[in-house]
Amino acid sequence: MSELPGELLYTEEHEWLRQEEDGSVTIGITDHAQAALGDLVYVELPEVGAELDVGDEMAVVESVKAASDVYAPVGGTVVAVNTNLADDPEKINSDPYGDGWIVRMQPDDMANSNTMDPNAYQELLDSLED
Amino acid sequence: MPFIPHTEDDVKAMLETIGVSSIEQLFDEIPPELRIDALVGVPDALCEMEISRLMRARSRQDGAPLCFIGAGAYEHHVPAAVWDIATRGEFYSAYTPYQAEASQGTLQVIYEYQSMITALTALDISNASLYDGASALAEAALMAVRANRNVKSGRILLAAGVNRTYEKVAHAISGNQGLKFDRLPLDRHSGMTDLSVLSKIDQAPVAVVIQQPSFFGSLEPVDRLTDWAHEKGAQVIAVVNPTSLAILKAPGHWGSGGADIACGEGQPLGIPLSSGGPYFGFMACQQGLVRQMPGRIVGRTTDLDGKSGFTLTLQAREQHIRRSKATSNICTNQGLMVTGATIYVSLLGHEGLQRVAHGSVQNTTELLAMLTSVKGVKRLFDGAHFHEVALALDRPVAPVLRALAKQDILGGFDLSADYPDLGNALLVCATETKTRDDLERYRAALSAIMAAGPN
Numbered sequence: 001m002s003e004l005p006g007e008l009l010y011t012e013e014h015e016w017l018r019q020e021e022d023g024s025v026t027i028g029i030t031d032h033a034q035a036a037l038g039d040l041v042y043v044e045l046p047e048v049g050a051e052l053d054v055g056d057e058m059a060v061v062e063s064v065k066a067a068s069d070v071y072a073p074v075g076g077t078v079v080a081v082n083t084n085l086a087d088d089p090e091k092i093n094s095d096p097y098g099d100g101w102i103v104r105m106q107p108d109d110m111a112n113s114n115t116m117d118p119n120a121y122q123e124l125l126d127s128l129e130d
Numbered sequence: 131m132p133f134i135p136h137t138e139d140d141v142k143a144m145l146e147t148i149g150v151s152s153i154e155q156l157f158d159e160i161p162p163e164l165r166i167d168a169l170v171g172v173p174d175a176l177c178e179m180e181i182s183r184l185m186r187a188r189s190r191q192d193g194a195p196l197c198f199i200g201a202g203a204y205e206h207h208v209p210a211a212v213w214d215i216a217t218r219g220e221f222y223s224a225y226t227p228y229q230a231e232a233s234q235g236t237l238q239v240i241y242e243y244q245s246m247i248t249a250l251t252a253l254d255i256s257n258a259s260l261y262d263g264a265s266a267l268a269e270a271a272l273m274a275v276r277a278n279r280n281v282k283s284g285r286i287l288l289a290a291g292v293n294r295t296y297e298k299v300a301h302a303i304s305g306n307q308g309l310k311f312d313r314l315p316l317d318r319h320s321g322m323t324d325l326s327v328l329s330k331i332d333q334a335p336v337a338v339v340i341q342q343p344s345f346f347g348s349l350e351p352v353d354r355l356t357d358w359a360h361e362k363g364a365q366v367i368a369v370v371n372p373t374s375l376a377i378l379k380a381p382g383h384w385g386s387g388g389a390d391i392a393c394g395e396g397q398p399l400g401i402p403l404s405s406g407g408p409y410f411g412f413m414a415c416q417q418g419l420v421r422q423m424p425g426r427i428v429g430r431t432t433d434l435d436g437k438s439g440f441t442l443t444l445q446a447r448e449q450h451i452r453r454s455k456a457t458s459n460i461c462t463n464q465g466l467m468v469t470g471a472t473i474y475v476s477l478l479g480h481e482g483l484q485r486v487a488h489g490s491v492q493n494t495t496e497l498l499a500m501l502t503s504v505k506g507v508k509r510l511f512d513g514a515h516f517h518e519v520a521l522a523l524d525r526p527v528a529p530v531l532r533a534l535a536k537q538d539i540l541g542g543f544d545l546s547a548d549y550p551d552l553g554n555a556l557l558v559c560a561t562e563t564k565t566r567d568d569l570e571r572y573r574a575a576l577s578a579i580m581a582a583g584p585n
Contacts, residue, residue: 041446042421044421047279062446063446064445064446065446066446066451067447067451069455
């Protein structure tokens with residue numbers, strides 16, 4: 001299991017968030033999630049400009065055996081989506097915290113989000129393995 | 131896999147292993163008040179001999195009348211080889227191909243079927259079939275709504291000649307999901323959709339459905355309708371007759387962009403009329419829409435050893451994976467019917483199918499000339515027709531059809547019930563199965579009935 005990047009925040013649904021300098025938030029799924037899904041074949045992305053509440057369906061990641069919803073970890077507006085994933089969905093498998101980013105949002109209120117720090121997420125992962 | 135029956139001794143051994151004394155005991159957890167002792171109102175079972183006798187008597191009641199009814203199901207000649215091959219045990223008893231390594235035969239047949247449908251429709255992908263033409267339209271409408279994210283209304287616009295029964299079924303299936311079906315007006319002279327209203331439509335529909343040939347047998351201006359729909363930002367759903375695709379322009383070539391989705395009834399391809407079924411629905415679409423397509427899809431790929439093989443693919447659309455978010459709740463296809471249809475088309479080939487289409491159009495054209503020579507019978511529309519055409523009678527249609535039926539002739543489909551504003555209208559169809567004598571027999575019988583005066 002690779003190390004969890006220390007500068008990111010995480011959610012119970014195995015998503016990560018990176019707060020950017022301009023106030024936006026980049027979102028993807030964690031290494032644990034991509035391993036569980038298997039080779040990704042398709043990613044359904046939201047429309048740029050879409051307004052989402054925390055917990056809304058934001059994207060769908062599809063592998064040969066499952067299709068999983070990715071939920072908005074924070075409420076806000078979609079400002080960018082990773083269009084490279086259309087031709088190269090396996091980027092999520094090979095580089096989940098980098099080139100495999102999925103959506104960038106301008107959040108309404110970071111305080112109203114269900115995120116946790118890397119230690120808390122690691123604890124969650126450890127408890128799953130038991 | 132061959133059928134493996136079990137003997138009384140086998141059953142006893144299995145029950146002993148499980149630890150129960152009878153199969154009945156396995157149902158012990160169902161509360162007694164929920165169990166049924168007798169099926170009240172259901173007669174006793176008949177044995178095979180009794181059933182055979184009963185069904186033979188019933189089929190004698192059907193007789194073998196001369197059939198000139200089209201209206202969505204068409205009598206074409208089915209070569210004996212089609213069902214001789216399709217009823218082979220390997221095809222007939224093949225089950226759902228979820229386990230690819232045990233189902234290569236079935237999967238290949240379905241793949242060939244899909245290839246056949248994409249060739250006929252000139253579209254990129256076909257699914258493994260749906261129940262029938264009517265439910266295929268319902269699925270196509272739902273698919274168009276999913277695919278067209280730009281139009282939020284669930285408004286589906288139907289061209290004037292779309293089968294009314296298909297509309298009712300589509301509404302029954304999808305009406306509760308927010309879809310609404312509106313119909314464009316009919317030009318009473320040409321029998322085609324009245325295009326003059328198009329410029330007055332502001333609110334873009336999510337999809338436009340065009341049936342070609344129309345329910346009346348008329349040929350619609352598909353290019354203009356397709357281009358108009360696309361300009362408005364609507365998806366185009368083509369409802370087409372597969373025999374006609376041997377000589378008419380394929381939906382993939384309609385307008386400048388081609389239809390987005392094509393669907394229809396597959397019965398004309400080698401499936402007997404059988405009092406209404408089983409038939410099958412086909413559906414095909416452009417590449418970009420494939421992830422919204424319902425139903426099974428068979429794909430061709432290579433296995434771990436690099437050998438070519440077939441498998442169900444894009445299964446994450448389906449309900450056994452996506453559950454409530456699946457593209458549809460269908461988890462089946464009409465396997466036996468598409469096997470028959472694929473064998474039919476492969477035996478006929480492109481040239482054979484063209485001959486069936488041309489023969490049908492020619493016979494209908496001849497029948498039209500002969501019937502309109504009878505006093506009291508006129509042609510209803512003046513536009514071009516395919517292998518069906520609508521007639522206007524000078525008296526109610528139903529009594530005329532009854533009189534024809536007494537002479538073992540099924541004269542056609544009475545339009546006046548569903549289309550009262552068309553007056554005394556009769557839809558007639560003559561496929562390649564009719565001979566000149568057949569057409570003359572109809573003409574003579576109708577002539578006598580019409581001359582005898584209204585009754």
